[in-house]
Amino acid sequence: MKGNIVGHSVPKVDAKAKVTGKALYATDLYMEDMLYMQVLRAPYAHAVIRKIDLAQALAVPGIVRIITKEDLPGLKNHGLIFKDQPALVGIGEKVRFTGDTLAIVIGESNIQVRKAIKKIKVEYDKLEVITDPLRAMEEDAVTIHTAGNIVCTHKLDKGDIVRGFMEADLIVYNEFKTQHVEHITLQPDAGLATLEEDDTICIWAATQWLHDTRVDVAQAMGLPVEKIRIIQPAIGGAFGKREDIIAQLHLAIAVREVKRPVKTIYSREESIIATSKRHPMIFRFRTGVKKDGTLTAWEATVIGDTGAYASSGPAVVHKGLYHCTGPYDCPNVRGVAYTVYTNNTYAGAMRGFGATQTAFAYESQMDIIAEKLGINPIELRLKNAYQVGSTTPNGQKLYASVGVKETIIKAVEAFERLGGVIR
């Protein structure tokens, strides 16, 4: 329902502060006595750490403190769904991708901190590196986490898939693959932390979910939730990347140790190496269809590479499975989704959350089917598109607001109005 204000493009409430430069992003925050923090990342994607020698790094002028896991034996893993990600990897422990952290370095200037990081010497034993999720699923593959390389398996079974394929006049099988994609938020990862008089740790850093960030930071550090305060500065893009909390946790650890404000800004390179990616996914689709274009069966296998840590992966990959038939009614659907660890940079939430990857696969499949049947791709879509009363692959009945057919009709009209010709 349109109102006097709702349904109208009023000036954006945050626009003026942003275009005049008044909006404060985490990178803009400054305190007189603040220190700078950077971290040492893993030298190899899969290895057991044997020794971390800080002597030369500590001798760099301006270095205030270097924190390793040995200083924080009680530090717990963090993670959005499974707590499988360490904020620091210690001696005798494994790094699982090149973004894992071995030391938190704090000093008076960023230049000094970066210089010190280069002087830390690490000894390690290499392990087999797995970059292919199909290799990770093989029985003889080295396990990246003790419970095995398959993080989780999800199943889908609606209707009667065998009958669905028997009713089909044409069965089409294809495999599709998507790639690792980076969010490229305009604003770099950055944050500032302070320690208040009552020992509350205040963190200013762009996050998509303040309250969840607070709980995860608190549990990793073994602190009551109330001792962590997250304050939202202006945010320069997120796209899913700012659900994971690694910089916030490093800042919290650092500020507690040095008891002075601590600031960090990642370089673009570090951000790309160490923070989450879009899951590369493999889709194996077998689709049954009648001569007139009616879908009868859709069988799907989905494999998602979540990299070194689960992050949002267990939810992303099966969302790809649950959306495998797109906006089309198919009475018989069966499928399985595997979320798999590798030694690639961990994959997490990114705009579309698995549904983006699967759309490339099912919409390619629909066009392939249309050509094989000699049906116009638009007609094939209109024929199978959801309407009120349709059920999704999850068996959810759609009761209202099912505008997919209208989106097809309106898009075609607009395209033709612009002079486009559909061939």
Added chain:
Amino acid sequence: MKKRGVGIASVMFGFGYGEGFPDHSTASIRIKPDGRVEVKTAAADVGQGVLTVVSQIAAEILGVPVESIDLVNGDTAVTRSSGSTSATRQTFFTGNAVMNTAQILRSIIFDLAVKVYGKTYPELYFENSCVVPHGAEEKKISFAELAKIAAERGEKLEAEGSYFPITTPPDPSNGQGERVYVSYTFVTTIAEVEIDLGTGQVEVIRMVAAPDVGQAIHPQNVEGQMEGGSAQGIGMALMEEILFDEYGTLLNPNLSTYLIPTSLDVPRMQTVIVEDEEPLGPFGAKGIGEPAMISTAPAIINAIYNACGVRIKELPATPEKILRELKKLAAGN
């Protein structure tokens, strides 16, 4: 030689966390002593415009101009959880929470006004930060005066409200559930591409997108989402790919080697907003954040096939890949 082709893609997106995962949003609103309206949520505005959306909803229900809304930014010490800015959920979840809260506050204000005027509900209405009696407009009372009256009576013009719908966890054996997601957004994109058969370079020359958003709270924001999402979709379709070598070393961690679309890669595009109202959404609205990018890549990939017969099954459709496939096609002929 260059060839053109057109491709279409339609997509569905179930929004909210769904699957029985606790998903809620809380808001609080009060009338300040100066009559301005303070809206508190922890919804993160990552640029998409949720703070504008919640301001519009609060202003609409309370009968105040958007300019009289003061927003309190997310801070775990002063705001309760609004859930994440993810899952395409903020317009729907925090929008509903703000709508519910504004309605509670509206009734608190009404109850006080009834006592002040000695008149009952049908005789009063809200307009421009005032309560106005029908037929006696000169006797209107501003929110600032009402706030003062409330304070004198020891009452508060403030309310807190939430939106916390129930969804169904899918049965682990078969993924079936009655209400796995709160609702679904649909988008169709049509893309026209031009392929240079000598270089394999693809240019997107025309694009339209039609999202079904239930009701656009802020049509320009919807267009912004569609344009930004489509640009990201062009990147995914044609150029973006993080590469690792066999040792797990990330090979292209810079914008010189990891290419994203620039304004020169994005065509003029048109968004046609479809509004098939969602009864559960605030004013009928559904979310658009994520579905805004989903239909772009498949529309482009289908357009490439339409143009030159190359079916790309592994993203992205780089010039190298297209040239390789064109050679295979030529050899097959």
